Amino acid sequence: MRLLGVGKSSSIIFSTLFFLCSFFSFSQVTSSIDSTSIKIGEQITYKIQVETDTTSLVVFPEGQTFSPLEMIESYAVDTLKKSDKYNLIKKYGLTQFDSGAYTIPRQKIIVGNKTFFTDSLRVEVNDIAVDTTKQGLYDIKPIIEVDKKGGDWWKYLLIALLVIGVIGAVLWWFIWRKKPLTEEEQIALLPPYDRAKLALKKLDESHYLEHEDLKTYYSELTLVIRKYLDEKVYDHSLESTTDELISRLKLLKDGNQIDLSQETIKNIENILRRADLVKFAKSAPDIALAELDRNTIDAEIDHVKEVLPEPTEEEKLLDEKYREELERKKKRKKVIITVAISLFLVLVTIGGFSIKYGFNYVKDTIIGHDSIELLKADWVTSEYGFPPVSISTPKVLKRLEPNLPEELLQQVDVTMFGYGSLIEKFNIVVATSKIKNMGDGEAKIDIKQAIDGNLKTIEAAGAKNIVTKNEEFVTPNGAEGLKVFGTLDMPEANNGKYVKGNYVILGFTAKNVIQQIMLTWRENDVYADQIVERILNSVELKKEEN
Template sequence: MKLATTHIKFTSLLTCSFLLCTFIFAQAQSSTVSAAVDSTHIKIGEQIKYTITVETDSLNLVSFPEDQTFSPLEMVEALKIDTTKKKDRVTLQRIYALTQFDSGTYTIPPQRIAIDEKPFFTDSFRIKVADVAVDTTKQKMYDIKPLVQVEKSYTNILKYIIFALAALAILGALFYWFVLRKKPLTEEEKIALLPPYDRALKQLKELENSRYLIQDEYKKYYSELTDIVRAYLEEDVHISAMESTTDQLIERLELLKDAGELSLDDDTITQFKKVLQTADLVKFAKSKPDISIAESDRSAVEKIVVKTKEALPEPTEDDLLENEAYLEAYAAEKRKKRIYIGIGVIAGLLVLGAGISVAYFGFKTVKDTLFGYPTKELLEKEWVKSHYGVPAIELETPEVLIRKEIAIPEDAKEVIQTNGTFAYGNYLSLFSITVNSTLYKEQIEPDMEAGVGAFLGSLEKNGIKNILPKEDEFYTKSGKPGAKIYGTGQYTGEGPMNNKRFKFTGLLFGGKGFTQQVYITWEEGDAYAEQIVERILATVDVKTEM
């Protein structure tokens, strides 16, 4: 009885498992994915339509391929998803426009479509891209043209010249504005350029119109009053008046009067002494005379200035020359001050601009921009796209690679049919690139390991030691596979690169009867060279069919 019960349970479990598997299988089969192309034969540059159709439950989430997943064909455009719904089922269709610009036979790899994160894959398709036929009976054939010298591009040089001229124009405008331009004189400068007598009278007139007395500022009033007359006496009478006490100043005036050098009467000197004594009481004893007395003292000082001017002898030629020299010296001092201000402003702008540039771009970038750096200049050149060797290696470089004549050993001549080597720089320079394409006489498979060994051996022969190589796969921009060797080493030879670290990258391709190689070396830590290498590698492509 117990055995029968156990058998029934086991049978029920198997039945449930079978039903569950059937349900899961039914769920998996509820979604279908198919793909189709409108043509398997196109001409170079023509487009084909690659259509993916998905039929699934309307609640499922479907993800179509994005970006360049159709390599070696290139996706030109991905149209919007076309949706058709019928009850609880939905049909999604998306069309991709694909093309190829090299002749040959290519395989579109299976495409991955995710339905609720479950992967489905389409079939692969073989596409033949045919050359454009040329009727040589109607099209006249010409001999291959010889190499011509390409004129150097001055685009970057012209850019730098324009930038420099603009900077000079700005600096020149600033220098003119702050230094050379004749700015209108301020009121203080106009007064300072007046003769001492005229200046004193003008200042006394301004003091009369001031608000010192109305605002009860007697100390400022009398300080300015005595400073005006003392400054006049010091400039025109040539006595030390600004630093003298009242008694000392009056004593000097009396001595000049007695010596006959200053024709002042006793009343004028006495009146002047009273004004100075009143000013001393106001400034040091905080005395506060009536407004009428203060105004009377100002009038008295004005009369003293006038009488002093009249009492002075006529200026000699030496006096006039001295006064002219003073004015010239004053003008020269003013010009010098303006020059210093202008130079300071320009220097400040240069320092500010340099500081902002260093903070934003970095010191090395600013330095290399101002003084130049070989690899930076290479990076900013107008790049050249070209094909090198047979079979051809296509890539873009800052400079056209120059053909190098390589001596082929006698034993290798029996195997090699043709060899083309093109290079810029050498292993001991800041940056170098070498491209080599070799065609053999027999349809033999290329030995990639031998090529790697030969490259590393050539580095050692050029004095490069402590080489740390790594290997990896590489795919060209059209999806053609190759081998990649990269790493670092150290220069141990003579010259400016001695003991410096360097980096290298080698690409190796090939097929039956040929090999293709690209080798690049550069100084470690050179950010400009890193950008050059990255750009070159992104443009590499090879012909793998003879």
């Protein structure tokens, strides 16, 4: 009975375990390579095999996660069904162009909500034997200059020149081009005598007398003599009444200013008074009298011209200055119109770009801004230190000499690369510290303590009011580290003042190596924020070879 009870209890336990297992996914992950020894540049196939049920979502590694080997191709996943489970096979093509022994790191695979890691695999990359009896050896070729890619700036320049050319052509055609004179302008350039004679000729060609439109006819006829007298004799002839004009002509004759005959003055007076009667009293003289008055006006214009004195040199000079002044006014008007149109087009262009990209961005692009120039620069992706830190920056980082005590330099190998400084608007430093003679039994490196030392260095350089926060940081290729960030007051150069700023320090450790990346920039600099985000997203760590 006791044995039976035990057997029954075991049966219940196994049944319960089987029941619980039915609620969980089953997964098995394995990895392999088709060869453990290759030649330089030869490809090997790395295979990850996952056996799982239909309810699990499988995420395979992507990107350059196989460093120090380089992934040159990622193949599609093959799926094989095996009873109630699926066998997923993912293959990668890997290679290496330097000889040596390399270890493919463990790869992370996510199956459902669980994480699995493959085993690390070792690969030998062998040199290619060269038969020097058949293939000669040559000296290393010297370094040559590589022309930097010019970019697409010339396209924008071409578009800008095209737009400016079109605008210039439009302005020239409508404003600056010497246009053909209209008939009115050609008449206005004629001397007063010729204009008067031409006006009488046009009056002859009209049909006022045929239609007995005497009012319009006499209005045009008297306007001809009044305009001529206004320009050559009395400059208020147009707005004067008949009595005022005749009185003025008599005064000019009596004052010997113009030698008009009494007959000429009388004839002009008679025609002006008859015109007043036609216009205001509705008088209707004969057509023949109207034609006679026209001929009289024609003759009296000739008489007035004959008695007019020749213009003096001073009058000619004044007339020339007057024409020059008119030309200057005309040119000034063209300049004002051109400037106004150009300014309007510039404002419209700036307004359009401001609506699309924001006013501050357009302003900074036109006036210039240190950070926006860095953001638009041709970024460089490079590796610094050993083990290498791969990072993209707007400028190539230059090697810096670490300012450390001699005793510390005997214990630590430090390589530093940077751009800018703490007092500048943007600063970046990449540092790799390798502790000498650190055995396996020694204590693990405290990355927080190392970053604290970095903060003290910043403080010693003049920063103050440093506020710190920290969180975990994972690079795109899976390297885990610590991110310390916050605000600080940054010193300005040569004036003793401080400005608000931000900073980020990334710290990573591996065996006896500390790798740090530090960035500082001014607060409220949106372009610097974009630069920092782009830099942080580019950071990748490559493991040191065994």
